[in-house]
Amino acid sequence: MLVEPMRYLSSALLLASAAMAAPNLAIVLNSAEETLSVIDTATMKETKRFPIGKEPHHLMATPDDKFLIVANAASNELVFLDRTTGEVKNRVKNISDPYQIGYSPDKKWFVSASLRLDRVDIYNPETFQVLKRIPLPKAPSHLAYSPDSKMVFITLQDTNELAAIDLETQKVTWKLGIGKQPAGILMTPDGKYLLIGILGDKYVEVVDWKARKLHKKIYTGKGAHNFVRLGDGKHVFLSNRAENTISKINMETLTVVDSYPAPGGPDCMDVTADQRYLWMTSRWARKVSILDLQTKQIVKQIPVGRSPHGIYLVSHAPRK
Amino acid sequence: MLPDDTGAEGQTVIVEWFNIWHQWIFENIVQPMLYRMEWMSFDELAYDWTHLFLLGALEVVLLWALIRPLELWLPVERWESRKATRVDVLYTLLARLGVLPIFFFIVLTPAFDWVNAQIRMAGIIPPSFDNLLLYVVLLDFVDYWRHRFEHRFNIWWALHAVHHSQRQMTFWSDEREHLLGQLIAAALRAAVGLAVGAPPATFVTVTLATAAIESFSHANVKLSFGRIGDRLLVSPLYHRVHHAIGIGHTGRTMGCNFASVFPVWDVVFGTANFTHAYLPTGIDDQLTGRDYGEGFWRQQWLAFRRMAG
Ligand SMILES: [Zn+2]
């Protein structure tokens, strides 16, 4: 009789201790509700939900780790939040349709993919003045950089291509046909390969970007979508949107090494600092789901707003 | 619309139950279909559409359960056969179950995306206008003028006559409208939505609420909201006068009682008619034998013929 409550208690304690070291917050973007949810990761409850802007999809920390940047695609703005409290600090206007955003590794460039307006825009990361607008065919969605910050790579969701832009000349240098509806994109730690989630199929496309050719396919699950690194410099997680699973991929062997349940249309993810739990947005369930990577169980689901997309744990695993 | 600290506790059981259904149907029926058709790019759109479909279906069932007994209890007209009302059921299902809305969305999207891109590239961002009541009022105001022009201009009336040609008016008749007319109405509403930047949830709530009022105002029910009530909200009596043969589509302004939700527009712009009589519905020339069609396709086709003159 006591086994069940004990199990809950122990997992709750584990979760609590895991998050104790740093501020216990998770920030979630409810994309279809125009709101932001703040979750206390210790109590695992939503403590705040407030309007943030139209179509907030992705968020990321500034390179100095002071702020979180929320990209409000349909409000043409970036919202800067205090990274540890989730409070709104500043709004930068005239960022046209920022869907996915990112600083180059050398912090020289800030690039924004404009999914709806079919463009990639390059900004000065200090002033956020636009330096160049580059039209691209149909729905540029996610982006990744080369380790030397010379190139940015963009998935084109509706033309099934990968585009490479030279950041110095600010021109598209090449394009490569890849799988159907490519989404999330990630550079492997050795800088050799790009991993691309193929949303319209069930695999990750591995691209040898220096040779500009397809290297291999890693079969994962239907609706391969987005990535987050475990933090050991070796493994990465991938959400399979239509399969309702998460795949763990070894970035050296380029193989799937494990797989986990992920109900409700998993999208963006983040890993706790102790690398024990994976938090993910469950798009269709309007929830955040917490996966215990050891027991492979969903230990908790937290109701949030409609179509939760981006998620950020203030206390997270290393980004490597 | 949302309190600051909504959580699991803030959601009612019904909403929770509905969301579970929404998720189940999307994940087990809609998404697998998208995947097979290679339309995964549209999964977010389809998720929202599934939501609309379920809400629409629920609303149709609820309206039927609430209004149909009233029509049986307090009918204005009793008919030998209800055959003529059946086509209106089809119109209602097409519109309220999202078949026409998704079609209009696909047709309108390229134009709206283009406008949206121009506006946004110019740095103009519509405000986030999240006041439900103000939004209803604004949309109703636009609807009033659209409806008035539908009666005022012959070419537009040729389409809107489909709506008025029903001589057995029931709560199903609200959506009986020419497809082109519906497309124009949808474009206008979407333009308002875009201009004021209403959040999607607000747009949905408003659509459902006004649809319920408009269905009810077409019901074959002997009911008015009283002297004051009829001036506040469009009642079955008030809208029946708009459909009345010889009244609803005559005179200098080509009719009366154009309002969909709030009669105040008719009062302000001098088109209100508070006659307390439950009159037969239809178009004058139907009495002299003009055919507006009984079936769906014939109604659509004849409207184009009228437009051509
Ligand atoms: Zn009319």
Ligand SMILES: [Zn+2]
């Ligand atoms: Zn009517």
